[in-house]
Amino acid sequence: MRNGWADGPAYVTQCPIQPGGAYTYRFKIENQEGTLWWHAHSSWLRATVYGALIIFPKHSAYPFLKPHREFPVLLGEWWNQNPLDVIRQALKTGAAPNSSDAFTINGQPGDLYNCSTKGTTVFPVSSGETILLRLINAAMITELFFSIADHKMTVVAADASYTKPFTTSVILLGPGQTTDILIQTNQPAGRYYLAAQAYNSAPPGTAFDNTTTPAILSYSNSPISSPPKPAVLPAFNDTATAIAFLASIKSRRPVKVPAPVDERLFFTVGLGLSNCPPGRTCAGPNNTRLTASMNNYSFVLPKGLSLLQAAQSKVPGVFTTDFPATPPVKFDYTGNVSPNLYQPVRATKLYPLKYGSVVQIVMQGTNISAAEEHPMHIHGYEFYVLASGMGNFDAKRDTAKFNLVDPPRRNTVEVPVLGWAVIRFVADNPGVWFVHCHIESHLTWGLAMAFLVENGVGKLQSTIPPPLDLPKC
Incomplete structure (x- = not known):
């Protein structure tokens, strides 16, 4: 509040930090708690310069079932070339930039890609637990569907605001959005995929990254050799599911909407x-x-x-x-x-x-x-x-x-x-x-x-x- 100097977008609230330079962002957290994120805001540097920014409750507990464990889940994009070169080439030609070559979860593409059989994020859990997952879409150009094999998800917050809880089998996140979900580890001990893939609303024929990034929800004592159960995701162009999910998000309690409009x-x-x-x-x-x-x-x-x-x-x-x-x-x-x-x-x-x-x-x-x-x-x-x-x-x-x-x-x-x-x-x-x-x-x-x-x-x-x-x- 009142401190655009800690906001960050280049040439909007500050000049960019120069190579070899330094700048300390100083700000006060006021009346906010939940999942946010930080990222670079100059050209396409945020393709890799980003992370979770989690504000925990100061005095009281969460307004939902206390989780046994919680994990940030950052969804990102990966290019096989320098992302700055990707946008420079697009600006030079006037065309759309190349789509990403892979998606990532916490920096790892996951074992569905041939190149990364060992690069898979694993979330260890035990049976009978409540798990809080803090989902963040840090992708550059892609909205993403997210799902977990055999586990229902209860949405409890979005963009660092608590929501009326509702249960769903799929989450939609646009770039920059966050969603907090609770899951119950009530399935047979095993390994279950968490997965994200594109929601593409552009006209037919528009190129996009049509790959899927997985991570693994691994119950304790599960054999490492057991194949993870697959997650079910909507079709890439399932606009009806996207609209239905967004319509389900409401504030946790009645609010005083500002009025009258000026x-x-x-x-x-x-x-x-x-x-x-x-x-x-x-x-x-x-x-x-x-x-x-x-x-x-x-x-x-x-x-x-x-x-x-x-x-x-x-x-x-x-x-x-x-x-x-x-x-x-x-x-x-x-x-x-x-x-x-x-x-x-x-x-x-x-x-x-x-x-x-x-x-x-x-x-x-x-x-x-x-x-x-x-x-x-x-x-x-x-x-x-x-x-x-x-x-x-x-x-x-x-x-x-x-x-x-x-x-x-x-x-x-x-x-x-x-x-x-x-x-x-x-x-x-x-x-x-x-x-x-x-x-x-x-x-x-x-x-x-x-x-x-x-x-x-x-x-x-x-x-x-x-x-x-x-x-x-």
Whole structure:
């Protein structure tokens, strides 16, 4: 809170840490507990620079059955080449980046890959135990289904917020999302696969990593030679299962949803195409380059100074504060979109918010060039997900669907393919806060914007001064 200097995205709240340099992130944990994660936020460095950030209850026990053991389960991606080279090549050609060559669980691909028969993460358990698994999707560009052979999973938290417990056979996590689950080791002693594989919402024919990464839930006294029992996962394009899982997540108790709404924002989120530079050949459709945008603006990071530094020091010319509250051009967002709307405008535009204002955002997916699900993340905030649905959002029809009793509190919301999601929060954290798709290629292409939340009254409602060791550009 009030400390964007500890937030991390390069050129948004700080300049990157230079080679050989150092920077200490200092922040206070306030009113949060549960599973979060930390990661690099410069180019594609987070492909390998990430880890779990677990906040344990300070005074009381968990609001669910006390686990005998708990494990972080980090789901990641692996490329057979330097991930930075993967995105550099994609930016050079204008095409989509190569999909990963494998998925990983806690850094290991698992024994379903020919190259890694010994590289399998093992979680040791005993019969009759309650196990807490803290699932984190740290993948760069892939939403993931997760399941465990012969074991039901009870969801108890998501994005470090406790949820109303419900039992499921499959979990969906978008990049950046976390989910805490309980399992009971009530099966015959043996070895059981935990497994993750892609949920791919892109159009048919789109390349993706169609492999499966396993880990092993190993009961004590199980013979190492016994083959693990396979986990059952949905088909890679099972959107119905994805939607049903997300709809099951609700806050543990009734909540006080912020009201009345001061800022009603409507953001289109989606992909697009841009013209190939003169004299160049590009690998996108019809000699174009792939791009992405929000409200027809493709976000451009500044150079030489972060947005937060520029805002604090009132440096002109770094950004403007005229990001549109609604799309500049209204169209059939999920229908047949005219090619005239494919090309966004590149700009560095922020949207200003008054301190304490209640903000409601409709995130509307589009069918520009290609429709896809978008996990949208807001830095510096948690928000209530009031509703989501398919097609174009219609305020007259869809407002009646809002859950104003026990909506889930998240920091990353899934905007469904050819659909929409509505979130609400109070702008009580001053500073510059990045809003972006957590599919890293979409962020690289410009699917982002930022809020400039003004200071309130007095020191306790204002951004703290920058630390002395803030990295220089």
